[in-house]
Amino acid sequence: MSSLPLCALTIAGSDSGGGAGIQADLKAFAAHGVHGLSAIAALTAQNTRGVTAVHVPPVGFLRAQIDACFDDFHIGAVKLGMLATAEVIHAVADALDTHCPAFVVLDPVMVATSGAKLLADDALDALRTRLLPLASLLTPNIPEAELLLGRRIASAAAAQDALAELRALGAQAVLLKGGHLDDGARVVDRFDDGRAQAEFVHDRLAVAAHGTGCTLASAIAANLCRGLVPAAACEAAVDYVYAALRGGYRPGRGDVVVLDHC
Numbered sequence: 689m690s691s692l693p694l695c696a697l698t699i700a701g702s703d704s705g706g707g708a709g710i711q712a713d714l715k716a717f718a719a720h721g722v723h724g725l726s727a728i729a730a731l732t733a734q735n736t737r738g739v740t741a742v743h744v745p746p747v748g749f750l751r752a753q754i755d756a757c758f759d760d761f762h763i764g765a766v767k768l769g770m771l772a773t774a775e776v777i778h779a780v781a782d783a784l785d786t787h788c789p790a791f792v793v794l795d796p797v798m799v800a801t802s803g804a805k806l807l808a809d810d811a812l813d814a815l816r817t818r819l820l821p822l823a824s825l826l827t828p829n830i831p832e833a834e835l836l837l838g839r840r841i842a843s844a845a846a847a848q849d850a851l852a853e854l855r856a857l858g859a860q861a862v863l864l865k866g867g868h869l870d871d872g873a874r875v876v877d878r879f880d881d882g883r884a885q886a887e888f889v890h891d892r893l894a895v896a897a898h899g900t901g902c903t904l905a906s907a908i909a910a911n912l913c914r915g916l917v918p919a920a921a922c923e924a925a926v927d928y929v930y931a932a933l934r935g936g937y938r939p940g941r942g943d944v945v946v947l948d949h950c
């Protein structure tokens with residue numbers, strides 16, 4: 689039995705359907721050999737047909753979960769997912785200011801693929817001002833990047849230009865996920881840390897996938913825990929999600945595929 693394993697903490701929302709959120713994060717951590725810790729910022733009643741209810745526990749209880757994790761475990765990286773409200777964002781930022789983790793991977797979850805709203809409209813400012821400056825890496829998809837920048841990103845060239853603008857919002861590095869762009873048969877994810885840029889390219893898989901963003905950010909956090917530099921952590925995580933998606937399956941009656949983490 690080994691002591692003091694690598695630990696990663698996810699602060700995110702729970703998906704009762706097991707495909708996204710905290711549930712996906714913990715599976716991804718485990719698949720990377722990292723002990724997963726969780727602080728649940730919001731609970732969703734959700735299945736493969738959509739989100740039917742959201743409950744946000746009191747922020748004092750969220751803070752207690754985060755403090756309990758930092759008070760005991762050596763946390764190599766923190767992954768942030770669905771945070772639901774401005775009040776939650778402020779509580780998470782306060783906790784990160786206290787505990788100063790080495791890496792913070794921020795998945796700016798706003799709207800689920802099903803269309804359900806996972807972040808209040810008035811929380812975008814708090815995300816920008818409080819969390820982006822604390823992020824080692826920001827992992828928006830195209831619609832999230834558009835909301836952060838306040839403009840459309842309609843082409844590969846526009847996505848390329850958006851990288852520096854997104855970084856200027858405060859995160860040390862950006863991985864802009866290209867799945868929502870029409871790049872033909874390919875999906876191009878673009879990375880920029882101010883020193884180096886990289887593109888990670890895969891075939892487009894024709895599936896209605898659920899939980900890919902959560903899984904990607906968690907796999908990156910696990911890779912950072914394991915000592916990979918950010919560009920390599922992103923590249924390995926993109927490959928991981930692609931393989932997990934190829935092995936994906938439909939767990940419910942909806943037309944939604946979740947990832948196979950085995």
Ligand code: PLP
Nearest residue numbers: 701702708709770800801898899
């Ligand atoms: N539900 C929760 C709790 C999440 O954290 C996320 C993450 O993005 C989603 C749903 C959305 O997942 P997707 O957009 O992949 O369906």
